[in-house]
């Protein structure tokens with residue numbers, strides 16, 4: 001009999017539950033015999049507006065160079081980020097999406113005999129990245145669906161080397177206030193790398209945005225992560241980055257694949273930073289869309305978790321069943337049972353029309 005080669009991988013790798021991505025439009029079209037053009041995907045917190053004009057031009061301009069390896073040091077993008085955030089290029093780590101940056105933190109600071117603290121209902125990649133390194137996850141019960149920072153500080157033990165915070169959090173959309181975060185940072189031992197994942201930062205009202213990059217000076221154990229996948233509309237090109245003390249960035253860059261960010265992504269991301277008007281409109285339309293979805297949920301008598309992201313998580317009861325009914329109506333959303341929320345569905349804010357389509361399909365699905 002053939003050997004089960006899976007058995008050869010360490011037990012902590014074998015016990016990883018695979019990440020469940022949003023269902024692609026093409027897959028649903030195949031499964032249900034639907035036209036792709038009639039399907040609405042609100043499952044992966046993507047930007048329904050697409051990309052800005054400078055970004056598009058940069059992508060077109062970069063095509064001619066794809067036969068060459070990208071700039072492994074990401075010089076131009078780092079220069080642009082350095083100017084934007086007033087940090088040294090040595091403090092920047094580029095990633096194949098910010099997901100990659102999260103993995104680099106785990107790779108650089110976790111391993112067997114070490115632990116990472118995270119919140120219940122927090123972004124799924126934290127337990128995955130922790131477990132893949134053979135480290136232990138310390139999951140702290142959430143408070144009102146959000147991070148209980150007090151309890152997280154108390155949960156740090158002598159084996160803890162990483163602490164993950166998503167702000168806003170996915171899938172709950174909850175936000176920790178800047179003052180609370182800063183007070184929290186002062187309490188955390190310097191040995192613990194605090195990852196402040198700000199993937200949805202551009203969707204926050206300016207008054208709610210933390211001055212997290214400035215905190216780097218006082219807290220060398222802080223890593224701030226951001227992405228071009230959300231408000232900048234580049235989810236398919238995979239570009240994210242981390243900002244950290246130069247010594248932390250250095251160790252993360254040592255474990256990074258030399259060409260982890262592709263050349264079109266590098267060019268697009270640098271240009272996207274200048275598509276300010278596009279990002280401002282994405283922000284404004286997202287607020288409108290959130291309101292539309294909240295009102296729609298209220299009209300159906302459904303509870304929701306107030307969100308600070310480009311998505312909202314609704315309590316629909318039999319979520320697995322409602323998810324299937326929505327699929328039959330050509331609408332893809334995201335079940336979040338894997339996040340400990342079996343009665344909820346997460347819906348990405350789409351265009352006004354997409355939101356309307358979703359709400360109509362939801363109304364029909366809850367009544368079915």
Ligand SMILES: Cc1ncc(COP(=O)(O)O)c(C=O)c1O
Nearest residue numbers: 097098099123170199227229240
């Ligand atoms: C909280 C959070 N962090 C990080 C990511 C990773 O995004 P990307 O790898 O596309 O930058 C996501 C994606 O959904 C997210 O929700």
